[in-house]
Structure formats: C-alpha cells, structure tokens
Amino acid sequence: MLITNARLADGRRCDVRVDGERIAAVEGGLDTHADERVLDADGDLLLPGMIDTHVHFREPGYPEKETWATGSRSAAAGGVTTVVDQPNTEPPTVTGNAFDSKAERAADSLVDFGLNAGVTADWKPDELFARPVFALGEVFLADSTGEMGIDADLFATAVREAADHDVPVTVHAEDATVFDGSAKERDDADAWSAYRTAEAEAIAVERACAVGREVGSGVHIAHTSTPEGVDAANEAGMTCEVTPHHLLLSRDDLDDLGTFGRMNPPLRSEERRAAVYDRVRDGTVDVIATDHAPHTRAEKDAGIWDAPSGVPGVETALALLLEEARQGRLDYERVRDLTATNPAAVFDLPRKGRVEAGRDADLVLVDPGSPREIRGEELRSKAGWTPFEGWNGVFPRWTMVRGEMVYERDEDGERFGEAGGENVRLSR
Ligand SMILES: NC(=O)N[C@@H](CC(=O)O)C(=O)O
Numbered sequence: 001m002l003i004t005n006a007r008l009a010d011g012r013r014c015d016v017r018v019d020g021e022r023i024a025a026v027e028g029g030l031d032t033h034a035d036e037r038v039l040d041a042d043g044d045l046l047l048p049g050m051i052d053t054h055v056h057f058r059e060p061g062y063p064e065k066e067t068w069a070t071g072s073r074s075a076a077a078g079g080v081t082t083v084v085d086q087p088n089t090e091p092p093t094v095t096g097n098a099f100d101s102k103a104e105r106a107a108d109s110l111v112d113f114g115l116n117a118g119v120t121a122d123w124k125p126d127e128l129f130a131r132p133v134f135a136l137g138e139v140f141l142a143d144s145t146g147e148m149g150i151d152a153d154l155f156a157t158a159v160r161e162a163a164d165h166d167v168p169v170t171v172h173a174e175d176a177t178v179f180d181g182s183a184k185e186r187d188d189a190d191a192w193s194a195y196r197t198a199e200a201e202a203i204a205v206e207r208a209c210a211v212g213r214e215v216g217s218g219v220h221i222a223h224t225s226t227p228e229g230v231d232a233a234n235e236a237g238m239t240c241e242v243t244p245h246h247l248l249l250s251r252d253d254l255d256d257l258g259t260f261g262r263m264n265p266p267l268r269s270e271e272r273r274a275a276v277y278d279r280v281r282d283g284t285v286d287v288i289a290t291d292h293a294p295h296t297r298a299e300k301d302a303g304i305w306d307a308p309s310g311v312p313g314v315e316t317a318l319a320l321l322l323e324e325a326r327q328g329r330l331d332y333e334r335v336r337d338l339t340a341t342n343p344a345a346v347f348d349l350p351r352k353g354r355v356e357a358g359r360d361a362d363l364v365l366v367d368p369g370s371p372r373e374i375r376g377e378e379l380r381s382k383a384g385w386t387p388f389e390g391w392n393g394v395f396p397r398w399t400m401v402r403g404e405m406v407y408e409r410d411e412d413g414e415r416f417g418e419a420g421g422e423n424v425r426l427s428r
C-alpha cells in the first residue's frame with residue numbers, strides 16, 4: 001500500500017509505503033508498484049496513532065459501562081491505535097486467572113492493547129509477572145472506582161517486585177489522609193474538588209517518587225491534575241501524564257457538568273488548569289492519556305457523594321488536541337509527542353509511536369482544518385455522554401492498525417474493521 005501526498009507533524013511532505021504490518025519507507029516521490037493500493041492523503045496530516053496508556057474498558061465485570069468491542073471502536077474512531085487497560089475490573093486483575101480472563105475479552109479489540117496488573121493485599125505477583133503484563137498499575141494510593149487503595153508498605157513492596165521483573169509502574173497518586181473532610185457538609189458538585197485537595201496529590205506524588213528513587217526504578221504518575229504534582233514528578237526524574245479533562249476543564253465548569261464532572265483526581269481551579277497547560281505545552285508533561293472511565297448516565301445522575309467517579313474520553317482526546325493545535329495553542333509536533341512518541345518511549349514500545357520505516361503502520365489521517373462538533377450520543381462508548389458536549393474536535397478521516405483499516409469516514413459514511421488487536425507485550 002502506498003499513502004501519497006501526506007504531511008507529517010513536522011511539516012514534511014512525503015509518501016509512506018506500508019508493507020504488511022510495517023512502514024517500509026517514508027520519502028518524497030515514491031513510485032507506485034504494480035498492483036499496489038494507493039491512498040491519496042490529499043495533503044492532509046498523517047500522525048502516528050495515539051497510544052492511550054490509560055483506559056478502563058470494564059470487562060470482565062461491568063459490560064453495561066463498556067466492553068472491549070465498544071471501547072475499541074471508540075478508540076479507533078478517535079485515532080487511538082493502542083490502549084492500555086487498567087486493573088479495577090471485576091474480578092480485579094490481581095491474579096493469573098483474572099489476567100487470563102481479561103486477555104480473553106481483549107480478543108474483541110479492534111486496536112492493539114496492553115493489559116495492566118493491579119495490586120491489592122491478596123495480589124499474586126508471581127502469577128502476574130509470569131504473564132505478558134504491560135505495566136503494574138494503576139497502583140492506587142487512595143481509593144477510586146473499585147476501592148483498590150493500598151498502604152505505603154505494600155506500595156514499596158510492589159515497586160520492588162515490578163523492578164525485579166523489569167515491569168514499569170503507574171501510580172494513582174492521592175493521599176486520603178489530607179482530604180478535607182469539612183467539604184462533606186456540602187452537596188454541590190464542586191464539593192468533590194474541595195474534598196480531594198490539590199495538596200493530597202502533591203504529597204502522594206512526592207511519596208511515590210521517593211519510593212521509586214529508593215528502589216532505583218522509575219514510576220509513572222497517572223493523571224496528574226496540578227502543577228505541583230507535575231513539578232514533583234519532574235523534579236524527581238519521573239514521568240507523568242495529564243488527561244484532556246484536566247487540561248481543558250476546571251472547577252468553573254462544574255456548574256454545567258454537575259456530577260458528570262466528578263472524577264479522581266477532581267477538576268482543579270482555573271489557575272491550576274492553566275499552569276498544567278503550560279507544562280503540557282513546554283514539554284514538562286510527558287504523556288497525554290485519557291483515563292477513559294465510562295459510567296452510565298443513570299449511574300452519574302446521582303448526588304455528588306453517590307455518583308461514581310470518572311469520565312469517558314478515548315474517542316475525543318486526539319480530536320480535542322488537534323483542535324487546540326488548529327487554534328494555535330499547541331503545535332503538531334507536541335501533539336504527536338504527547339500522544340504517540342513519548343508514550344512509546346516511556347513504556348518501551350520500539351515498534352510504535354513514530355511514522356518511520358520499520359515501525360508498525362499504526363497511522364491516523366486527519367484534515368487539520370476541518371473540526372466537527374462533539375456529540376456524546378454519537379460517540380461509540382457505551383457511556384453515550386461526554387464532558388466535552390458541543391466542543392469542536394478534529395477527527396480522523398481514517399485510522400490504521402498494523403496496516404489494517406480499523407476506521408474510515410468519507411462521503412459514503414463510516415466503516416469499522418474487524419477485531420484484530422494484539423497484546424503489545426507479546427512477540428515483540
Ligand atoms: N478516574 C476516575 O475517576 N475513575 C476511574 C478510576 C481511576 O482512574 O482512578 C474509574 O475506573 O472509574
């Protein structure tokens with residue numbers, strides 16, 4: 001297959017030859033081979049597919065919230081070619097059997113995937129590390145959906161075990177001992193942000209990084225929501241990720257969002273949001289990941305202390321970032337690095353993350369000048385809602401995973417490919 005007349009994030013014009021699952025060449029003026037399929041990119045932007053290192057696809061256990069089939073369609077339509085699933089399913093992914101049963105469900109995935117292993121008091125590290133685990137994580141330092149919060153001793157043990165097996169660790173860093181209990185008297189949506197304080201994140205990030213340094217290994221901080229958290233991770237020499245919702249939404253949006261804006265860590269002040277954005281723009285933040293955490297409308301439509309935490313996001317992340325780039329607030333190379341090149345480097349995926357000969361043909365084509373309005377009910381996630389209702393997003397014309405089209409949109413409508421996703425820790 002030859003993709004002609006593409007523009008890369010760095011502005012280069014080129015053709016891209018795809019041979020089977022891999023990129024064979026990236027050059028200007030490649031000649032078409034006999035019988036070769038030609039895809040004209042019409043000068044549009046060709047990016048490496050997004051590697052979303054943080055999704056909750058909910059199987060096994062909660063198929064009413066999401067399945068691998070629906071979650072991965074949402075990913076494909078959003079330009080995400082690899083997803084990494086988190087362990088707070090039912091059963092939690094803390095034993096060999098639980099990992100195996102999740103791997104069976106993941107066979108429904110349209111896109112490539114990683115499967116994380118979790119840590120609870122009764123986890124089985126030997127069983128887990130004998131399997132193709134993507135990372136240990138998210139390791140919960142405080143309770144979130146699934147109530148998998150653990151204590152400091154178990155965390156230190158877990159980081160040591162992971163280092164022994166050369167497996168990366170990702171951390172949900174909040175410290176419940178510094179949550180503000182006085183907020184519990186309120187029942188407005190902002191009470192959640194008042195309760196789970198910014199300080200609770202900073203303290204937990206520092207603690208997690210200190211353990212990483214002691215053990216002599218890296219930890220990756222999931223969904224950092226404050227400039228203090230980002231800076232603490234960065235100063236300790238660790239990596240971190242930011243979600244689109246912490247980048248683009250703040251406590252000021254909670255009047256509109258209500259309990260649909262409840263997530264962990266919670267939305268922060270407009271000042272903190274803007275400071276996080278600065279750190280995303282200047283490269284202090286390594287990765288954008290969605291923490292795609294679908295819950296049904298019915299579940300979210302509850303009081304602030306009863307609604308589950310989490311928002312969907314795998315389909316809208318890259319589209320929102322490309323709209324930020326269209327508006328001139330980010331550049332395309334930064335978007336590429338945050339969504340593909342950096343996650344591939346941080347999590348050691350040498351075949352992913354770049355439009356370069358030898359890498360997997362995980363590719364997304366977008367017309368960067370043509371945004372579309374986001375409508376929750378049109379997204380493929382079972383959630384059927386989004387905190388970005390009515391925002392603009394620049395969505396893919398097509399998405400390809402290892403040379404296979406998984407999503408295409410044109411004047412004739414939309415088409416999805418077949419389930420063919422592979423575990424990225426196998427055979428690599
Ligand atoms: N972020 C959330 O608010 N919720 C996540 C869990 C998590 O990532 O902490 C979920 O699984 O629902």
Ligand SMILES: [Zn+2]
Pocket residue numbers: 138144172222223264265
């Ligand atoms: Zn989390």
Ligand SMILES: [Zn+2]
Pocket residue numbers: 054056086138291293
């Ligand atoms: Zn999460």
